[in-house]
Amino acid sequence: MTRARQMRRHARKMRRYGLQPMIVMNHNDQLPDVAVALIGRALWRYRSELAPIYLAATLACGGTVLHLTNPHWWVYLLVAATLTAWLLAMFGERAGLTLRAERFYAAAVAMSAGGWLSAVTALGITFRPLVSLLVGGGLVLAVPWWVHRRRRAKVRVDRQLAAWPEIAQSIGLAGSHVQSAVVDVWGWRARFALARGQTIQEVIGKVPAIESALGTFRGAVRVQPTRDDRANRFELRVLDTDPHADAIPWPGPSVSSITEPIDLGPFEDATSARVLFLRRHGLFGGVAGSGKSGGINVLMGNLTACADVVIWAIDLKRGMELQPWASCIDRLATTPEQARVLLRDAVAVLEARAAWLASRGLRVWEPTPALPSLVIVIDEYAELADDAPESARDTDSIARRGRAVAVTLLAATQRPTQKAMGKGAVRSQMDVRVSFRVRERRDVDLILGQGMLDAGWHAHRLNAPGKFFLSAPEHDTPRRARAYLLTDEAVASTARQHVNVRPSLDEVSRVAIEEAQAGIPINHADERERTPDAWRDEEAKNRPEAILWTLLSGAPEEGIPVSHLIKATDMSRPWIYQRLRELSDDGRVTQVSRGRWRATADSR
Known part of the structure; x- marks a missing residue:
């Protein structure tokens, strides 16, 4: 009877008496298999550390085979190595090599490996210096690889994610699995697939458990x-250190034209929070001390560098916040009366530009130094609503109709409630929302829009001045950023540097302002009323207004419908109502x- 049959018979007897059979194996037979398994597991586990050795072995084998089969290929290999090295050095950032040193290291490795492979293909591996070059050069080029922080972090992340099935089981996300993982400057991020029926909202609710x-x-x-935007996918980002722990100095203006996106600060993955403000109104919100003023300074520093932007500003705190930029601001209103005049002039500019575009068959105002856009910056918008409530109509008109004619409204306030925004539609017209820290959870939806809190825009958890969430057409996911810091010295030097590049308002807008100011009070000391002679002069210059006045003067006691006025003057409904209001x-x-x-009877 063979030994195997004896062992099987012994096992059957043990089971008959309810005992667990113990199979004694031949250790001499199993030792080679165990050794192979352990070695293979170690080679796979430490594949990152051994990558230079694997590369050297691959080059040696590949070069030997090519020398024996196609030795004339060495020219093509050298050209391919040179092209690869150039692409890595110039465009390696797109492949995840964010640092310049990383790109040049990858290019050096590609060029060295390709050059050595070409030489082996042409001369053979037995050529005397080639083996020594492979060993010595490989060791030299392997040292940066072994000490590189991101490579070591990638190894650590891979080992962490290897335990994800157990983690998912313990936190209630059983069935989810890792699809990919990337290490970046300040941490790592991984893409996960969810099991059937799981949602990203469930994952957001389990963030504390994932951290643990x-x-x-x-x-x-x-x-x-x-x-x-797949419903059964999510991206997990883990920070090794908080990249926004310290203030980030402003590197200088990121644009020279309003047609370019403005860089407000870096996201946590080191990419820039760039947003376009042309034909978009913006709202900056957050409690006192959250960094709104710093965000406005970043915005002003970039706007003053644009040669196709005229800046108007309203600061009812007597210019305390915006006064340092006064040399680059075309008009700065620091009192309620000045703010009323400025906004009424802005409406006049809006309408004049619309008429100018219509007369030329154009649809939008394209900003240039000769035809600049107009940006109106309002600090603490709630003060304007309290001190100059009658200006709400003008801000509402600008918000509704300013996009096409490049008249932009940028407002900052602590809590943009309906009362603070003047009970109009201004807030709903804000395409760009920047939320700094808020005190209450409900304020997140107030600033960023309804439902944003539940979607993960947790602005109430921001823990340092300058940190913000950015919501815009090109930024629709909750990503934390921090605004650059402009010191008082940086503001003063930037204003001095850009004062000479500030453009003047175009002639169309200047004429509109002059005509508007001819019929409204400038201030209490110089109050002028529009006379009948002035009206006749204006009617002579503007045919639609002459037609409008003729119809109103000859209207019966029951009045004339607005629809008749629109048809007779061939002007828009907002234009008609603006003239009627005046x-x-x-x-x-x-x-x-x-x-x-x-x-009225008197005016007739």
Whole structure:
């Protein structure tokens, strides 16, 4: 009877008596298999550390085979190595090599490996210096690889993610699995696939459990949708250190034209928070001390560098925040009266530009140094609503109609409630939302929009001045950023540097302002009223207004419908209502009933 049959018979007897069979194996037979398995596992586990040795072995084998089969290929190999090295040095950032040193190291390795392979293909590996070059050069080039922080971090991340099935089981995400992982400047990020029925909202709710399972510090984990916005995918970002722990000095203006996206500060993955403000209104919100003023300074530093932007500003704190930029600001209103005049002039500019575009068959105002865009910056918008509530109509008009004619409204306030925003539609017209730290959770939806808190835009958790969330058409995922820091000295030097590149307002807008100021009070000391002679002069210059006044003057007692005025003047409904409001303020027309107007008896 063979030994194998004896062991099987013994096992059957043990089971018959309810005992666990113990199979004694021949250790001499199993030792080679165990050794091979252990060695193979070690070679795979430490594949990152052994990558230079693997590369050298691959080059030696590949060069020997090519020398025996196609030795004339050495020219093509050398050209391919040179081209690869050039591409890595110039465009390696697209492959994840964010640092210049990383790109040049990769190019050096590619050129060295390709050059050695070409030489072996042409001469053979037995050629005397080639083996010595492979060993010596390999050791020299391997040292940066072994000491590189991101490579070591990648090894650590791979080992962490190898335990993800157990982690997912313990935190209630069983069935989810890792698809890819990348180490970047300040941490790492990984793409995960969710099991059927799981959602990203469930993952967001389990962020504290994920932090505990991965052993990170509190607040180090971010969960956001993937770029393809798949419902069963999510991206997990883990920070090794907080990149926004310290203030980040402003590197200088990032644009020279309003047509370019402005860099407000870096995201946590070291990419720039760039956003376009042309034909977009913006809202900056956050509690006192959250960094709104710093964000406005970054915006002003970039706007002053643009030669196709005229800046108007309103600062009802007597210019305390925006006064340092006064040399680059075309008009700065520091009192409620000045703010009212400025906004009314802005509406006049808006309408004049619209008429100018219509007369030339154009749809949008393209900013140039000769035809600059107009940006109106309002600090502490709530103060304007309290001190100059009658200006709400003008800000509402600018927000509704300013995009096409390049008149942009940028407002900063602590809590953009309906009362603070003047009870108009200004807030709903803000395409760009920047939320600094807020005190209450509900303020997140107030600044960024309804439902943003539940979607992961947790601005109430921002823990340092200058940190913000950016919501814009090109930024629709919750990513933390920090605004650059401009010191008082940087503001002063930037203003001095850009004062000579500031453009003047175009002639169309200047004429509109002059005409508007001819009929409204400039201040209490110089209050002027529009006379009948002035009206006749203006009517002579502007045919639609002459037609409008003729119709209103000859209107019956029940008034004339607005629809008739629109058809007769061939002007838009907002234009008609703006003129009616001006005439009503002067006491020249009255509203008889809804949608019907006529001239007053005295004005006739």
